Amino acid sequence: MHDIRALRDAPEAFDAALARRGHAPVSADLLSIDAARRARIQAAEEARAAQNAASREAGAAKGRGDEDMFLRLRALVTEKKAEVTRMEEAARAEDDRLTQALLSLPNLPHPDVPDGTDEADNVELRRWGTPPELAFPAREHFEVPAAAAGMDFAAAAKLSGARFVVLKGAMARLHRALAQFMLDVHITDNGLEETWTPVLVREEAMLGTGQLPKFGEDSYQTREGWWLVPTAEVTLTNLAAGEIVEEAALPRRMVAHTQCFRSEAGSAGRDTRGMLRQHQFEKVEMVSLTTPDASAAEHARMTDCAEGILRRLGLAHRTVVLCTGDMGFGARRTHDIEVWLPGQGTWREISSVSTCGEFQARRMNARFRPAGGGKPEFVHTLNGSGLAVGRALIAVVENGQTEDGAVVVPDVLAPYLGGKRRITPEGELV
Template identity: 55%
Template sequence: MLDIKWIRDDPAALDRARARRGLPPVADRIVRLDTERREVQTRLQELQAARNTASKEIGAAMKAGDKDRAEALKAQVAQAKDEIQAAEERERALAADLLGELETQPNIPDDDVPDGRDEADNVEIRKVGDPRRFDFQVRDHVALGEGLGGMDFETAARLSGSRFVVLKGALARMERALAQFMLDLHTGEHGYTEVVPPYLVRDDAAYGTGQLPKFSEDLFRTTNDFWLIPTAEMPLTNLVRDSILEAADLPLRFTADTPCFRSEAGAAGKDTRGMIRQHQFRKVEMVSLVQPEQSAAELQRMLGCAETVLQRLDLPYRVVMLCSGDMGASARKTYDIEVWLPGQDRYREISSCSNCGDFQARRMAARYRPEPEARHTAFLHSLNGSGLAVGRTLIAILENYQDADGGVAVPAALQPYMGGLQRLAPAGG
């Protein structure tokens, strides 16, 4: 959520930021609501003060035997009571309207974020590794997975419908191995604390990270009003909700391997084949909570942690900075890592690392004390990143490590997690 004082002081800055995201101006309406609310609050304070003064004077008038004055004061108090009630109702309505505007505003893009409308305007930062050249007809992950006897979309469709998969045997083990490999790397070398969070959360957790109220259609909701997490970012970031931390305890870095659930609203017709875009998938998430002056460097650090996973697996990839129109609403700066998929002959997103600044912290009331025992507190900065999307990493291994007969070599870094297995042989091979 944005700071209303910042909007009040520089409304044009809000509209400029919205324009960078391709959104229409809204600052005038927000300022009008804020101004009227503050005027009503001032009037309310005046009415309450006048009522209190009159109430005290009633007793004095009665004591002095001035019944006429006492009756006049009583009428004044009654009128003030009606006016106070009307003012309170108006203030509540204005506050609700103002909050409704503020909680749907996206974050302000950093100055160095490139302007643009969509992914076509994203800027490539670097490429790492050279895509492998094949001397045979390349298969995609669906053909490879089914040929290995470990990827079953037909059964999954009978169980749950489209955008689900059943993994079996060596592929099920590889997915588990990948998650363990990523967690060991992030906890053992990158300083993250492993967490097993709830997979169901309440409204305030979804609100805190910015999914509610604007993006509820992207989530799955249970009949008893829980939300299935679309990413572990949601519970991990909310670990500090309604907290005041000490500067000495920062940064906090958390990681988790969880299932993720997304309705994929608006994705009709996109990536309908295979495991690229599913309703349920597995992801290792990284979350950092830091002091404001640390967040820019922390984003680069987090990006490096995610890249290390791909480097250890020897998978070619590229890093792009998202343009202003392609960033998520909570982010002020985002890097995507895109892995090379031979089966699609292009790079596809496998990680997204974002600095959210104090946007989520304001929604969560997550603060810290800059100095020990200080009365003054400030909002934390929060960051999140995939480290990595496990299913897409599995896809990348299948397609990049495939052999001519449909077998798949196991990356050296993953072999200890696969019981020393060096190759997945095609079914019947």
């Protein structure tokens, strides 16, 4: 959410920053609503002052026995009281209009984010590893016999419909091993605090991280009003909602492994085969809360944490900075980490690591008290996948596939698989 005071100070700069994201100018409309709101507030204050003055004069008239003056002043008090009520209601209506308008606007991009309209304009920062050169035609994950034996899309469709999967046997165990491995690395080596959170949240939690009101159609809501989280970013970040923490308590670094749910309303027809884009999936999510001065360094650190998982798995990947037209709603700057998938012959996103500045913190009123004293300030929030578990499974299968249809799994996963390192074409872990 944006600060209306900052918009008042520099409306042209605000519109220019939004224009980088392809958004039409809004400052004139917002300032008009703001002016109407402030006028109603001032009118209410003036009416209240007149009401108080008339009340005092009525008391004086009553005291000196001037009944006619007392009755006239009492009528004026009643009139001004009604006027105060009308002006306060009008001010609240304008305030609601302004709040809803501000909530619908995306975050402003960081000045060093490249301009662009879509993923073609993203800028590569670096690469790690070399995509494997297979001596046979690469299969997509759902075509590799070792994986296909443990991925039952037909059973999932019977249970739930399209874009679901039932994992069995070695695939289910490999999926679980990947999540456990990611958690262990982040907790033991990267210093993140493991956190377990609900996957059903109140509407204000979704509002706080920016999923609502704009993207309600991309998420699921229960009949009771709860929302199913699209990512643990929602719960981890909202742990700070309404709080004021001491600066010494920052940064706060958390990680959670959760189920995630997305309707994929904005992705109709994309990636309909296999596990790449599902309605229900798992992620190991990282969230950091920090001071404004430390957020750039924290963004780099979190990106390295996500890249480190791929390095340990031996998976070739590249990191790109998203252009203004490809960034998510709440992001100020985003690094996408893309893993090489031989079956598709291309790079595919496996993690997005974003810094949001104070955008989310302002929506949820999450602040810190500076060590040197002074007024509380909004924290900066950051989030990133560390990693998407299903997509990591896809990458391991496609990069580890052999010509006979088996899959060789990365050595670092062996401790989680009873020391075994291979899945046979029949789907047996050996």
